[in-house]
Amino acid sequence: MAREMLRRPLPATPWPDDFQRIVSQFFADSEAPLSGSFAPALDVEETEDNFTLHVEVPGVKPEDVEVSIEESVLTIAGSRNFYEDKSAEGFRRVERSFGTFRRSVRLPDRVDPDGVTAAYKDGLLTVTVPKSESAKPRRIAVATD
Numbered sequence: 001m002a003r004e005m006l007r008r009p010l011p012a013t014p015w016p017d018d019f020q021r022i023v024s025q026f027f028a029d030s031e032a033p034l035s036g037s038f039a040p041a042l043d044v045e046e047t048e049d050n051f052t053l054h055v056e057v058p059g060v061k062p063e064d065v066e067v068s069i070e071e072s073v074l075t076i077a078g079s080r081n082f083y084e085d086k087s088a089e090g091f092r093r094v095e096r097s098f099g100t101f102r103r104s105v106r107l108p109d110r111v112d113p114d115g116v117t118a119a120y121k122d123g124l125l126t127v128t129v130p131k132s133e134s135a136k137p138r139r140i141a142v143a144t145d
Contacts, residue, residue: 042103050129057123
């Protein structure tokens with residue numbers, strides 16, 4: 001029995017893979033590309049009257065964001081460029097993502113695509129998609145004899 005236990009291979013590192021990966025990423029010099037694609041964080045809120053999407057896009061100019069809706073799919077696309085007044089030469093670590101982004105969210109069929117609005121403030125894009133009248137809850141009166 002003791003022999004069998006000693007024959008089992010030992011792991012290459014004493015730490016679990018995920019922890020080792022996190023430590024390596026933290027202490028390693030970042031070789032990440034300064035351009036590519038990324039996905040900004042997105043929250044979807046539903047009320048009786050509409051859907052509201054909150055998208056984190058700090059450092060993105062409003063004119064660099066495109067919002068579109070087609071067949072109940074809302075798409076938010078854009079780009080964030082590396083610092084305009086600096087080169088990548090002096091940076092030892094770059095953790096912010098740069099490049100293009102594209103997020104698509106399928107909405108229920110009963111929305112009003114003509115009423116979609118988008119607002120940008122302090123790095124947060126807020127897109128409001130109203131529900132069509134047929135999708136809104138309504139109270140039905142109960143008739144009595």
